Amino acid sequence: MFEFPDVRFNLGDYAEAVVQWLRETFSLLFDWIFQVGVSTINGINDGLELIPWWLFILIVIALGWYLQRWISGLLYGLFLFIIGTFDYWSEMLTTLSIVMSAVLVCLIIGVPLGILMAFSKWFSIIMRPILDAMQTMPSFIYLIPAIFFFGLGNVSAIFATIIYAVPPVIRLTELAIRGVSPSMVESAQSFGSSKGQTLWKVQLPQAVPTIMAGVNQTTMMALAMVVIASMVGARGLGEDVLIAINTVNFSLGFEAGLSIVFIAIIIDRLTSGVADKIQKHRRVAA
Template identity: 75%
Template sequence: MYRETMNNFPDIRLNLGDYIDAFISWLTEAGAGVFDFIYFISVNTINGINDFLDLFPWWLFIFIVIALGWFFQKWSSGLIYGAFIFIIGAFGLWSEMMTTLAIIIAAVLICLIIGIPLGIIMAFSHRFSIVMRPILDAMQTMPSFIYLIPAIFFFGLGNVSAIFATIIYAVPPVVRLTELAIRGVSPAMVESAQSFGSSKAQTLWKVQLPQAVPTIMAGVNQTTMMALAMVVIASMVGAGGLGAQVLVAINRVDISLGAEAGLSIVFLAIIIDRMTNGFANKIQRHRRVTS
């Protein structure tokens, strides 16, 4: 009886999806010039980064990875990271790795350009923070596949759509942690700076941001890892790189290719995670020494 009552829902249809579809269609037509400009900038950015990475011979690229691992952590870590990169090349996925790195670098740079200023504004404006928090919640909890739909509408298939979807999915952590970092600066330090005549801008640049860098770097790390997590999903809209190889392996049920491409993504994730953490720790240690 209870089940029958629950199933007899009133014949009401809320056509919210139709309104969203109409809005996206209107936005695609009205903002065609803007989207074409974004597409042009994005394509040239990705191609520029990819071409720059391709300038390095494989042995020099591996040497740079080893040197960075040694600088940010220790020599053994650098050797391990270099071995990971060599293994990816031995899988025959060197070009795909470079494409994936280009997409991630472009997406993360745009996320930082958007996210850090938004986080700073949220830290200084409580009202703006209240408005942004549910938006960020929705961006993080919405299934990531959903972002591929407007990406295709705005930019068609390809790497630009992949970056668009990746930005929506990956930008919230750096926004949230930037706000948290600025708010977490000691009020005594802020008051001390202001008592010496510092303006709000001077206090931000010379006191709050330097103190907030370690937490902001944690946000950068999370954003980068989330961008890397999107490489397989983004391949569904025509993005190249390692994610495309995973998608091909799924379609062909090719266990060999899937294992190699999947391990390559894991190796990249480990390297990027340890590098960004090492960079944040370096900054933290330098700040402690100089303070």
């Protein structure tokens, strides 16, 4: 039997040194990000809690009715009502606050990066293996730098969620921009439009349905991180699932898990409905 040479390449030590250097060098930046993150989550959560439960359910029913069918809206309203009967309404709002904060940051980061990848072949070549690594790396690994930079809490959860969930919106934004008909771009430029005007008035409007598909995937991946993020102190439904696992409480785990499933279904269908509506309006306009 052949034995591998007794050689140890301590790549992990170098990675740890880089993270340590980042924390010491940019401590003020990370502190500022922490404060902004806390303010954003608390602001969204406070805003959601101001909405009475019955009005929140009516809004979701109306959205489901408008974006899909009336029976879909009633079903989504029933899902929310069931979550309320589980006494998880507050936890659900906290989970939504974390997911919405993470998705908002993913869009702020992901859409511009996707546009840059669409316009720069070299930037796209550099970014693709990075995005591959972000999507294939075990999601638990992201919790380590999150704790190191921000400690335990919701901000660490958002940090880890962003790394895990941002690749789809970047990839689909690039795909959407590249997929715009070259003839439409050439026509806009022939009428004197600059690259910026062509992007804003032609390419982005045409790319919106595909970008919305990226938003949908990013949102679902952010929601999938809810339970994992609870390991770094994130509140919400994921925390109840984690408690159920630690205490082998099937009842608690079933109700909290089912609540996450209901939220995932509602978010998935509503975001898909927005993309479908945009696509229909495009066809009518055409």
